[in-house]
Amino acid sequence: MRVALFITCFNDTLFPGTGKAVIALLERLGHTVEFPQEQTCCGQMHFNTGYRPEALPMVRRFAEVFAGYDAVVTPSASCAAMVRDHHRTVASQYGDTPLREAVARAVPTVYELSEFLVDVLDVTDVGAHFPHRVTYHPTCHALRMLRVADRPPRLLRAVKGIDLVELPEAESCCGFGGTFALKNPEVSTAMLTDKVRHVLSTGAEFLCAGDNSCLLHVGGALSRLRTGVATIHLAEILASTEGNAR
Incomplete structure (x- = not known):
């Protein structure tokens, strides 16, 4: 291939x-x-x-x-x-x-x-190892356009050492939406506030998603509030192995 x-x-x-x-x-x-x-x-x-x-x-x-x-x-x-x-x-x-x-x-x-x-490839266990508490945010395009919302959790559940916790109201948009966040900052910030509150309620060390644009948006708020919660792309968790996990 x-x-x-x-x-x-x-x-x-x-x-x-x-x-x-x-x-x-x-x-x-x-x-x-x-x-x-x-x-x-x-x-x-x-x-x-x-x-x-x-x-x-x-x-x-x-x-x-x-x-x-x-x-x-x-x-x-x-x-x-x-x-x-x-x-x-x-x-x-x-x-x-x-x-x-x-x-x-x-x-x-x-x-x-x-x-x-x-x-x-018909694979869910990719041999990854990531010994951290993680919550997953399904981005709007993955959820509503590609309709692949279940694939990332299936991959994450197979990661060795991971503590995967469910994100409350996970299917709610984070408020980024590309230029939406620029054109509608007040609405975007309100949506972001809700998302951050739900992330913090999980006690996760990492927020994972399949789009770095959404992670940039939510991660900015998490960083400004000094929450200690980091963001990480799905690919980076799946690429981690026992010898090189964070």
Whole structure:
């Protein structure tokens, strides 16, 4: 199987360790992972804020860069959802026939990390070891668009040494929503306050999620309040082993 990592621009810029964790994890499972350096943004920010024609070059670039791969794996449910749900829309409305055909070939190969592990590789125990108390937040795109909410908990429950505790009202949004947090700061902050309260009620050392954008949002509040609760991407827990766990 020819596998590529779509790290996303957000992770590449702010959380490169997550991409490294994905590669370490998949290589441990016996797969060689390629990293096409020509990859750029998926166009989600443009599409979601109404600049849909401006997203066309990014849709075209994605289809070109990831052509020919059997699987394109990304540690971001929101970017996976953008590609799977909206690249065809952009190509159909603003592209030409060759682009529509290229997008139609590329889109079915895109998988969010937990989805790829459970549904494609048919594995839940990846040999991870993480001896900490962890609570998991299912991000909105994983929950409502990709519908893979059960995959991360299944993977986390198989991690050796982990104390996985349920997050109250886990399915509530954290309030980030990309540009939503910028355009509606008061509502976003209210939602964030609720999420932080629920996280703290678990007594967890780590808040885990499959999207670093949500972890950045919640983690900022946890840090400013000096709660001592750290955030960690799912990939980093799954990549941890007994010799290198935090």
